[in-house]
Amino acid sequence: MYEIELKPEEFKLFQTYIYEKVGISLGKEKTTLVKGRLNKRLRQLNLQSFKEYYNYLTNDANGDELLFFVNAISTNVTSFFREEAQWRWLEGYISELIATKKEKKIRIWSAGCSSGEEPYTILMFLQNNLPDFENWDIKILATDISTKVLTHAVEGFYAQKDVEQLPKNIALASFDKINSDNEIKYQIKPHLREMVIFRLYNLVTDPFFFKNKFDMIFCRNVMIYFDETTRQDVVGRFAKLLPKGSPLFLGSSESLMAHKETLKLLGSSIYKKI
Template identity: 35%
Template sequence: MASEIDDVRHEAAVLSDKVFRRLSDFVQNEVGIKMPPAKKTMLEARLQRRLRKLGIGTFEQYSDYVFSPKGTESELVHMIDAVTTNKTDFFREPNHFDYLTKHTLPTLNEVNGAGVMRPLMLWSAGCSTGEEPYTLTMVLSEYGERAGGRFSFIIIATDISTKVLDKAKEAIYEAEKIEPVAMPLRKKYLLKSKDPAKQLVRIVPELRRCVRFRRLNFMDDDFGFRETMDVVFCRNVVIYFDKPTQERLLKKFARYLNPGGYLFMGHSETIGGLNVPFTQVAPTIYRVKK
């Protein structure tokens, strides 16, 4: 790649307003993420690593490469990985898991047999590096044990970033990441590294088998699911979209949810002011209208 680019400079490249608009417009159109001028410094910093990796000296050259046939094939996915936000934790917003076990699961079992007559289908939308879906595997496994073992589930976990999906599939985490996990659950569902110096843990195989990871772009017209879902967790994701994009996305979620299915959103997100087919049942928790 470096041999194809002339005048490679070693000093940090500067992102011009013109190139920022070109890249930010693409990011919003392609993945729905708002990129206002205030995000310019962030975008510049994150893409510097891609320029160094490719041996490209300027953002003008980089943008031309990204939108070339070769770049579209090989670089777009890396650019999207660089600009997406992937912060997550185990047992983030724990009240959601309490509501799930105390209200959602019993209700769905009674209404349509989800979990007992057939597997419960749950979608972790925007799963990042896997902490959310693996938290859900622990919560649902514990619920199943309390129900006498007569409970089954499948979790579909999606993200647009191939980088975070690769980490999620590995299911290996630094010890500090598991601080929110209660000790009984750590002993039951986490394997320690054989090398004590590494301070790593891995999700047990039984839970890893419960999660199916897929790359998915929320802006796609068809998500490609054959399944319909009972529960969707999409938390701290739609906040990055503008209102028209939020509305379109939530309507798509409704199409993939069974009647009466549940949507869990982040603590700073709301459907207020949006024309979407959901009814609020608790703070940041909604049911699709039947």
């Protein structure tokens, strides 16, 4: 099928706009990806050129098209218990965390939570490793810029294959098995869903309104598209929200170039506030 060309000067327009709006730095090598992924969208909208699409995108006041664009060029890939080494590290850290607590209260931020596997894994982990789990006041703030993934996350339905590969005791304690239209699906149990607050939040452009600190912050595989300045800025804000000794988890392929005086690498892309 005929493909609409993306001219270098048009690509530059998208580069600037996306950087300003979501902090994603689109390298020139992404030209083919943008062209390929958005051609269908242009046809759907009956547009003849990427310049026309650029005008459509920038005039869309409610931001839906920006979300569409970001979803098309980034990835929401995620899974339960991703980055296994970090969960093993947490098994050892949990008693340290409990020792610092006067109240049985835990607050965690999953920043860039995608379809919810990460915040729900945190809860599955705590349910399995935190003594007296049901008597703790636990809240996970889970944020993302994509409404599509957040809707999925709030509903908490997951595919049979993803749930059945979890340890049996964890799957049984965390999911209800639902048989609908001859298809088996699993839904996160209500007592766990209630502990997560899902919110639309752009890490780069939204105001930093947090008043209270978090016991830990997960921001894994989110900043891969950000340039170094944006990454430093976001991480600097995370550091302010962590009490001394608390961990920040990044994705295993991510490392920090800055903030060495406040965040110390412990291994497996886990950083501790010092």
